[in-house]
Amino acid sequence: MLSTKLLYIPGVVLILTGIPLAFFPAWLRRSIIITLPPLLLLHMWTFSGGDIHVTWLGYKLTLLHLSSTGLLFASVFMFALWAGSLFALQDASPLELGSAFIYAGGAIGICLCADWITLFCYWELMALSSTLIVWCGKQQDSWRAGLRYLLIHLAGGVALLAGIGALAAAGGSLELGRLAPGGYAYWLILAGILLNAGAPPFSFWVADAYPQASPSGMVFLSAFTTKTAVFVLITAFAGANVLIPIGIYMAIYGIIYALLEQDIRRILAYSIVNQVGFMLVAVGVGTPDTLNGAQAHAVAHILYKMVLLMGAGVIMRSLGTTKARELGGALWHKMPWTTACILVGAAASMGVPFTSSFVTKSVVLSGLADAGMGFVWVLMLVCSATVVFNAGGRFPWLALFAPTATSAATSKVDAPKVTDPKGLALFAMLAGALLCLVIGWFPQSLYSALPHTAIYQPYTFGHILEQVQILAVAGALFWLTRRVLYPSASITLDTDWFLRVAVLRTWQWFSSGLATSYAKSIELLTSSQMRSYMLIFILHGPRGILARSWYTGSIALWVAVMLASYIILYNLNAIPGLNVLQQLLGR
Amino acid sequence: MELIIDITLLTFLGLTALAINRIDKLFCIIMLSGIYSLLCASLFVSMDAVDVAFTEAAVGTGIATVLLLSTIGATDTQQRSAPQRPLFALLVVCATGAILVYGTMDMPAFGDPDAPIHHHVAPRYLEMSQQEVGSDNIVTSILSSYRGFDTLGETVVIFTAGLSVVGLIGFRGMQKFGDRQRAAGITQDDMGKHLVLRIVIKMFIPLILLFALYVQFHGDFGPGGGFQAGVIFASGFIFYTLMFGLDAAMRVVSPRTLSYIAALGVLTYGGVGITTLLMGGNFLDYNVLRPDPLQGQHLGIFLIELGVGTTVFSIMVLIFFAFSSRKGLRQ
Amino acid sequence: MNHLAAIQVIIPLLCAPLCMLLRWRTGAWLIATLATWATFGVSLVLARTVILNGAITYDMGGWPAPWGISYHVDILSAFVVLIVSGVAALTLAFAYKSVQREIRPESLRAFYALLLICLAGLLGIALTGDAFNIYVFLEISSLSAYALIGMGQRRRALRAAFQYLIMGTIGATFILIGIGLLYSLTGTLNIQDLASRVEMIPTSTYGNHTLITAFAFLTVGLSLKLALFPLHLWLPNAYTYAPSVVTIFLAATATKVAVYMLLRFSFCILGQRFVFEQLTLGNILLLPSLAAILVASLVAIFQYDIKRMLAYSSIAQIGYMTLGISLNSHAGLSAGILHMFNHALMKGALFMVMGAVAYRTGSVYLSDFRGLGRRMPWTMAAFVFGGLSLMGVPLTAGFISKWILLQATLEAGWWPVTAIILLGSLLAVIYIWRVVETAYFNPRHEIEHGTEEAPLSMLLPMWVLIGANIYFGIDTSIPLHMAERAATILMSGGTL
Amino acid sequence: MRAPISSAKDSVIVSKTTSRLLWIVLSMLLLGADLIWTPHAPVSHLPQIGIYMLITLTGTVVVLGVTLGLRRLLQRGEDYYAEH
Incomplete structure (x- = not known):
């Protein structure tokens, strides 16, 4: 039975316990946190049932595969979850604990699975649950930092998904293993994973989001996301030389920014980037x-x-x-x-x-x-x-x-x-x-x-x-x-400036409802930085050309235009050798 | 000769359409659209489609005009200025029209005896319907038997139209209107004062109803059937309402009863289908209704036409009631 | 057993007048609910029969195909019917309280009757094997839809319904003209007969103009009906101002059936070779589809009325379906067809959430969602899950269709298109996000509505759909199998 | 007594500390060059004592210098983001 087999997979067990964990009574939550991770650790090291496969969409997915690298990472992740949640029990919110279980489940799941699709599922789950942990920090900037964090990770997820899609479309095996260099799939997957590792130009997310979590939240965050990325890089990109300059950049970046920082938790966050850079260099060299x-x-x-x-x-x-x-x-x-x-x-x-x-x-x-x-x-x-x-x-x-x-x-x-x-x-x-x-x-x-x-x-x-x-x-x-x-009482600019100032300023501008005020929008229209944004807004805003309600008559007219153009297009296309759209689209 | 008539009718049709576009008095537009329907009906006659012409005349010219008139009672009689610049629209429409003319150049010529429509399904209807369905009127046998399911659909469309009006306007307004009229001692509309009209209408109404019944039951042999009959029957009621007031008409048959009749009409049609299912045939396979297939067909067509007729009649009257009562509320 | 195809349509069609015969208003709901569940049951049996035994042909009135009307149920029809009747069954279960609140009591029976008629119309379109019969049922479903939308509480509902009526009628008329032109060329109305006779039409080197014009009419008419960009303009108002229940039902079914018609006409009547190779429908559909994905998603981000936002999102999602079709490959078609199913699941659930919120707070403006995460936890949790599915997060149904569509575009080597699909799903994150943020993280509304959780009768169907979203995100075998087989049938011209 | 005229007067131009620094830099350059030009197993044939110290010293000083430079360029007041 697959459903019972699923319970052999530590990641799945953690996720399944994590979802209701926040709603359990305190004593039950406490006892689960104390006992479950050590039991699963024991289970991982004694399990001898072999791989677990399912077929999904015609792909053979390997949900459980114990490789030595995976087992090592999974074990230390399990310990991190255990120690972290024991530390968290004192004052973390139930939601944070539940999210941590899901988050760790995702990370451990990735270490113990052996195909890209399963990996991607866990990957997205990690992005979502870790964002929840950031939000549970409930500090002044937690909310926005969490949003930035989520945005970056979803973008990374999209790149990863596109890469996996390309891999499947090219007929390649979806098994998790060393990828042959070259091709869209390779670079997209690499980009998606590097984003999670904190690679440039997005290295800032580590120090931006992590210190916004609660005291215990940051313990969880520091353990899983970047190190999972390192695990995947070791598995799939060992010896990819491009990792060496990236790793060097991260290592130096981490040192310099940590030196300029006054918040001790942010110092540690930069130190994570530094150390991950160190690991990336090692992976990029790729000797045993x-x-x-x-x-x-x-x-x-x-x-x-x-x-x-x-x-x-x-x-x-x-x-x-x-x-x-x-x-x-x-x-x-x-x-x-x-x-x-x-x-x-x-x-x-x-x-x-x-x-x-x-x-x-x-x-x-x-x-x-x-x-x-x-x-x-x-x-x-x-x-x-x-x-x-x-x-x-x-x-x-x-x-x-x-x-x-x-x-x-x-x-x-x-x-x-x-x-x-x-x-x-x-x-x-x-x-x-x-x-x-x-x-x-x-x-x-x-x-x-x-x-x-x-x-x-x-x-x-x-x-x-x-x-x-x-x-x-x-x-x-x-x-x-x-x-x-x-340290002086100051902050240091980073590439997140673009997210926080350039993009967010425009975002805040419309969400605060300024957009509805006509006079103001005209005024803003004249200022140069707003001009490009206004173009979108004129087209798509609540009263935008593409959004407003049209007169019925003008829609009907539109229909006539469409009819005429369809007939013309079809007729032109039907003439052999004169396939207009084919030529327009260049194929 | 026929060609000249066709051309004349078509010219008038075009002129009427143009006139409808130019005029902004709603009353005139309604009258002109009545004329438009009448011209269409004449064209259908010249194409030997008597059944269609009959329906067009009854529905397009008759009841639609009356319904539209009762609607403008509740609105303005003048069209508000159009929001669009018509010149651009005219250009677009002309261009599209030109392209359409080009696009349909490969169509079989008008009245071409070699056109595919005369050579595939139609011959079979012409040759076999007498033996298979037994009806003298081939149109009726196609509508009620060969494509009886389409006709069920059309009946439901009529029923839906009625339901829509009921759902959007509702009964309540009407009943209040009736109550208020009673309270004020008004029993007749102003029209009621025209003595001559009253007497003539009184004489006409039984004839109209009788004619409707004739059309209903004569569908097998000549032009006619449930749709036309229902409309004609309804126009009798509408005449009555116009002369003697909504209140009096509602006392003859209340909106609620009308909605029941409409529902029963659809159920009659569907019930025949269910019965054929239960008797072992396919849905609407009238052959199984009687031991003799032809008699079965006859019975089936009779019943479903009855269903169509009652539905059309009651829905038409219902819609008229609904619109007229809106007018009453406005006053 | 062999009458299933007919019974499928007749149950709702004849239960509608039954609703009108009752004096008892709850009875109307009861009849409607029983009818839809019976329909759903029949559709399950029908789907099973078709999967196991292949297509079913049923002659109405006992007249064989070209002379009479015959029903032809293949896997594609069965699949669409399954979607429509399943959503209808859940909608009716959801409807009781919502309708009580939003519809005037004296119109209740008409409302349920119209809903049943609309259902019957949509089912008829999907099942029939006769081109003119498609038009008749299109009229039935459209007319009832106009009335249902007009029954909305706000005054603008009537305006929206009127606009939909004009646009829908133009669309239906164009479809009718298209069918008429086809009839003039072939002399038959039966779909299979049409297909075989269309091939025999004499053509010059430039193709048969009439045939091309017929297809142009069909394309424009169907584009109007399925709200393909830029002919979508009627949809946002219609969905926004319609009563909640109507929005749920129409959003989850009506456009899907229009997509079905497009598939049927292009693949089964005119033939893939003519439509895609000669007229390059793929290219012609591609641009509007991509524009729909991008523009409608962007517009959705800026909406303050959440129902309207979801309406724009529907337009974007329709773009995904037509994009799948425009790929003109087996994978693309499967993706488009599968997305019909998955989109019905997610949009049904999301609009049910809108219904529940409207039931409790009276409107669905963004500001009304403040603090709802705490006051209506189950409803908002459903929104989150539905939203996740809409974004295409793994382990939800939305992911599956997105994945297959990605595969199809990559297979065709359309890299920019892949990027646009992914961009579209990121845009979906943003607009879903705004609601989640307001519901969970914004301070409460100044005026306390005393809002509490939606009643169980609403939560249950909502969560059934959410459960389906998750279930079909994990176990994809049934819908995917049907979609793929339907795609195979279409690619072979509907003859299998 | 006049101080004998010697070359010392001229050679004092370079102070003691500067000359030491120059020595350090020179030796570091040599060592660095050695490391770069004999890339294979650079630790194996070099004196173990001192080389690590030198590398660490240079590297750290460079890093600190870069940091201090960047500090001017990139640091802003604490409420920078709140203002914007």
């Missing part, structure tokens, strides 16, 4: 080593970013803000556990030896070196060093230790609710931090889960020495420049 490294690093990145974001979330819950200038310094002694976890996470992000990304990042770097990519290797080395300037050094410093900029902020810190989280939330944070360390201590356990056999040995004298050098220099530079780079 770099692919291994990309996967391993994705796992490490999800884990430490989660810990850091939980820490930022705790601060946000306590103080109600995440702007560095308002945090009021010296938070560390008020929340020792959080500080410890953040420090572990930060260390892991920098790749301090015996933490997770030390054992993963160096796989990528040595892979790059072995592949003969000297220039890229240098750039990536710099990028990995400059992590100190965002997630690694600057973030904990701004969040916990930096002196306050405003006197009002100091009093905030003394409020009684500024404490460590309790119970499950603390447990989730500690579990994440612990995993960061465990991976660092026992790298072979992670390596053994990678698809290509890895012979990398992280703990050699040379490796440790090189990492210490990097960190020492970067750390020293950070300490020297920390005052110069202390």
Whole structure:
């Protein structure tokens, strides 16, 4: 029976529980959140039933296929869902929890399916549910940021759909696997996926939308969308060289914008772009080593970013803000556990030896070196060093230790609710931090889960020495420049300017009903920037030529015109060799 | 000779159409459209389509004119100025017309005996209908038997028209109107004062009704049938209403009763079909109604024509009542 | 069993006068509901029979084909009949309360009778195998539709109905002229007979002018009836001002039947070769279809009356159907035919939401939706799902037709067209979005209506349609199978 | 006593720190060139100590410089979007 088989698919189970989750009574929701993800994790690793197929529209869809890459991503996603929702239980809305389950279900579904159509279904589901999570943030700009986020992701979905359509139309197999380069299908699918990975020119959506989510919402968001894109890139676009410049751009973009940012959660968001860029470069090079490294690093990145974001979330819950200038310094002694976890996470992000990304990042770097990519290797080395300037050094410093900029902020810190989280939330944070360390201590356990056999040995004298050098220099530079780079109360322009100002200004203009006022519209018509918009409006607006009610007589006249032109056209077309439209349309 | 008559009639037809377009007095337009229908009917006669001519005369010239007249009672008599510039429209229509003339050049010539329509289905009707249906009037046998289902559809169209008027205007206005008239002691319209007319009409009405019945039952043998009969029967009632007032007419037959009769008419037609189904034939296969197929056909055609007649009659009167009562409300 | 084709039409046709005979007003609704459900049942059996045994021919009055009227039911007819009767059954279930609110009590019986007649007309068009009979039933359905639209509450309903009447009558007359010209060339009215005799018409090198003119009349008349851009101008007003129930029914069925007629006339009478290769109908339909998708979607974005917005969206969706036809390929036709079904599902559901909102708040302006997400949760959830289907989100019915249409355009190598289809679905996101935003995220209306959830009798049919939207987005086998077989039949000239 | 005339007076034009910086830049260029021109396994035949430091230093300084440059160009007041 297919319907019972569906319950073997972890993604489907999560989605099916996610839909009613928001409506369950609190105790039931709580127990599902605590028990379901570990059970599914266990199920994934013990399942031996083989692939699950269905036939849909004449295509054979593979709903469940356990590849080693997919299993690795799915497992870490499952852990992210579990820890994230434990952390969220304290104050997240039921809607957010339900959406998170659907969102994670989509991500896990993608990792465990093996055809493009199923992937696309999950893909759209992720876009919708993650938008809901952004909206659940209920911050000042959550609403509009969510809209921008949705718009971009739907556009990406459209590109992906067109690509998949082209793939099917070309008679290609819809199985999820390495795509042959070239052709519309290849580029459209790549564009759709890169959009989700935060590639230029739309990299801004990560830092635009994520920090608008709730403290726990951002934990979910950081884990799934970009990393799912990385998974698909690994599966289908390994070795696509175009990814290398894109990845380099993202890595540098992430560093620079993070440096200019004052909101600690936005710093982390930019750091996501930076790290995903790092993974993209690895995928683009596409040797077994770099692919291994990309996967391993994705796992490490999800884990430490989660810990850091939980820490930022705790601060946000306590103080109600995440702007560095308002945090009021010296938070560390008020929340020792959080500080410890953040420090572990930060260390892991920098790749301090015996933490997770030390054992993963160096796989990528040595892979790059072995592949003969000297220039890229240098750039990536710099990028990995400059992590100190965002997630690694600057973030904990701004969040916990930096002196306050405003006197009002100091009093905030003394409020009684500024404490460590309790119970499950603390447990989730500690579990994440612990995993960061465990991976660092026992790298072979992670390596053994990678698809290509890895012979990398992280703990050699040379490796440790090189990492210490990097960190020492970067750390020293950070300490020297920390005052110069202390954030000012400002924002930094990005390509979202076009969405937020150029497009939205016109959009707001008509939705606010200005359009109905005739005098005003004439006035606007004369201003040059409105002219092109007015053209659309004259044609399509509520009183536009194409929208208004016509006189019956003029429609009837129109009919006569149509009749005449149809007869003429048909007659002309009927003359052999004189096929007007055929020639007009060029076919 | 026939050609000259055709040309004359067509010229008049064109002139009338032009006149209708030019004049903006609604009353004149209605009168002219009556004339237009009459000219059409004459053309049909000259084409030997007597049944069609009969229907056109009864419906187009007769009842449609009366209905339109009763409508302008509720509106203005002057047309408001047209919103369009007519010159452009004229150009477009002329151009389209020219193209249409070009487009129909391959059509079989008028009255061409070799035209395909005379060689495929029509001969069979001409040769076989006598034996298969048994009716002397081939038109009737085509309408009621060969294409009886179309006629059922047409009956439903008439029924729908009536329902539309009832649905959009409703009964309530009429009943109120009746109540008010009674309260004011008015029993007749102003027309009632014309003594001569009253007496003549009184004499005519039975004749009209009788003629309608003749047309109804004579459809098998000559021009006639349910549609024409229903219209003529209804015009008798309309005469009565015009002379003696809406109230009096409604006392003879109320709108509600009329709607029942209309529904029953359609049901009669459909019922014959259902009966044939139940008796083992196809829908509207009259052959099975009686042991002798020809007798079955005869019975079936008789019944369905009755259904058509009652429906047409009641709907026509109903529409007239509805429009007249609107006029009453306005006053 | 063999009378199914006739019974299908006769049930609603004869139940209409029955409605008028009753004094009891609820009885009219009861009869209408029973009749539509019976019709739906018959259509299910009919579809099953046709799928299993192939086309059915039924001679009305026992007269065989060219002499009498015969019904010819192939898969395409059965499919359209299934759509029409299914929507009718659900609409009638929905209608009881809505009609009570919107229609004057003394017109109730006429209303239900007209609705049944309209249904019978649409069914007749789909089932009949006789060109003139198509016209007769077209008149039946159109006339009743005019009256039904005119029964709307607002005064402008009458104006809208009048405009529709003029336009519809011109359309019907053009169709009649087209049929008449065909008759003058062939001497027959039966569709299959016509098809075989059209081939025998003598033609010069430039084609037979009369035949071309006949087809031009048919194209324009049908374009008017199916509201193909730029002849759609009657539709927005008609759908906006009609009573809710009428809008649901007409939006989900009437234009589909017009599309059916277009298919029937072009593929089964004049033949694919003549229509598409000689007259290149594909190219001629392509431009209006694309314009409909883009222009109507854009116009929809700017509407404040949501019913009107959905009406414009319908025009855009019709563009998708005709686009499928214009591709002149098996895949394109399947997409167009399938979209008839899916569009009926989604638009039926969305207009039902409009009906429920109008029932509770009295109007469907955008501002009336404020806070409805909280006050009418089930209704607005239905809107969200219907909207998702309209956008073509995966796992909804709308996705399937969009997908197949995409495939068809890509197969033909029409890349720009693919882009326009996708752009159209993004535009749909925007206009659906405006409503969702207002309903869920805007502050409540200043004046509290005391609005509560719509009654169960409205929610149930609405959610049945939503369920169908989702079900047929996952299990596509039945409609897709029928659409594909119908496309095969059409591509072979309707002879299978 | 007059200070002996020496070339030192002329050579002082270049200060001590500047000359050191020049040395650093030069060595970095050399190393960089080495890395670029011998792309295969660049780490294997170079002294392990110092090279990573140098790369990190240059790279980070460049990044910081770019950032400070962009700061002028791209930063706006906090309520920039609210105004527009």
